[in-house]
């Protein structure tokens with residue numbers, strides 16, 4: 001292969017990492033910002049490593065699921081723009097758990113699939129590539145390492161940073177020399193193809209914790225305010241522009257805790273607005289409501305605030321309430337239970353000035369400023385909000401995140417807070 005020609009298209013860091021990865025004692029790890037060129041550099045190293053891999057032993061690609069492997073790894077490998085003639089040497093049928101790369105069978109293994117793990121247990125591995133390494137269970141990673149039994153066997157991996165206590169950082173990156181790891185830290189500058197406008201877009205979308213980890217590439221603790229971009233002057237409005245499309249109504253369910261519902265619409269200015277909220281706090285009212293009562297009051301509130309939106313999104317843990325709504329003739333959708341992506345969606349909407357809250361929703365407005373990361377959990381490696389005064393905030397997460405596919409293409413261009 002003509003490395004000189006590649007030197008003109010790869011950034012200096014990419015080129016150094018490809019050369020360095022081939023010389024690593026055992027593990028090569030590309031960590032850092034999103035879109036920083038880690039995957040492209042590591043895949044080039046992988047292709048060269050496939051040619052050089054010991055004959056004995058399997059070649060495997062590990063990702064979270066087969067679908068993420070196909071999207072993140074196989075698709076770029078088959079791009080002739082990126083890999084020239086080598087792209088024609090990558091054969092794969094969608095859904096198949098193997099690919100043929102440069103004539104060699106490569107096993108594609110979703111680490112979240114327990115049966116898939118069985119495919120490598122007991123085998124010998126000559127070369128492994130791991131996508132999104134922090135998301136692979138540590139037990140799986142350790143098992144993979146124990147399979148690298150032939151001389152010259154290597155493991156190449158990419159990842160975005162996680163918390164500072166993550167095992168990949170403490171046991172591998174920080175102990176690199178001892179455990180045979182070479183590691184490169186990538187930033188947006190290391191991708192030679194990024195346009196300024198795209199970098200600005202990334203900067204607008206990644207805020208707070210996500211800015212620090214996914215743009216600055218820091219292995220940082222989840223601490224402080226989750227919605228540190230919350231700005232009452234910017235985000236609270238007394239007049240909501242005309243709604244052109246209702247998106248959702250959502251409910252965070254509580255019996256001893258408050259029940260909090262809200263209504264989200266897309267307005268004529270291309271922004272999402274929380275236009276109404278309804279809260280029932282059994283502690284304030286000295287009486288708990290039954291599901292029958294909640295269903296009746298929720299529907300009455302919904303119908304009093306406008307036409308029914310296409311989606312009614314309910315707290316994923318409120319199974320009995322959903323059943324009651326269904327019996328009362330209202331179909332609902334289960335709220336997306338993944339907390340972090342939901343927080344990121346709301347944070348990004350706020351930061352880009354594309355989500356506003358009507359001043360007539362004081363209960364949720366009161367919750368925004370104090371919403372914080374749980375530092376005790378963060379120290380133990382878990383990113384989670386402190387569980388206090390978060391009922392309206394859970395509601396808006398369901399209302400906005402679960403319905404992304406309907407509003408995503410209708411929003412105005414992001415506005416940068418600093419612009």
Ligand SMILES: Nc1ncnc2c1ncn2[C@@H]1O[C@H](COP(=O)(O)OP(=O)(O)OP(=O)(O)O)[C@@H](O)[C@H]1O
Nearest residue numbers: 009010011033034035036037038039040041191193
């Ligand atoms: N040397 C290069 N020449 C041309 N395009 C490149 C180069 N490096 C990266 N790119 C382009 O930039 C995009 C992002 O790069 P890449 O996928 O490697 O980023 P990443 O660091 O793996 O990001 P993520 O953390 O989001 O997975 C690629 O899809 C590719 O199109």
Ligand SMILES: [Mg+2]
Nearest residue numbers: 038039072158
């Ligand atoms: Mg990548």
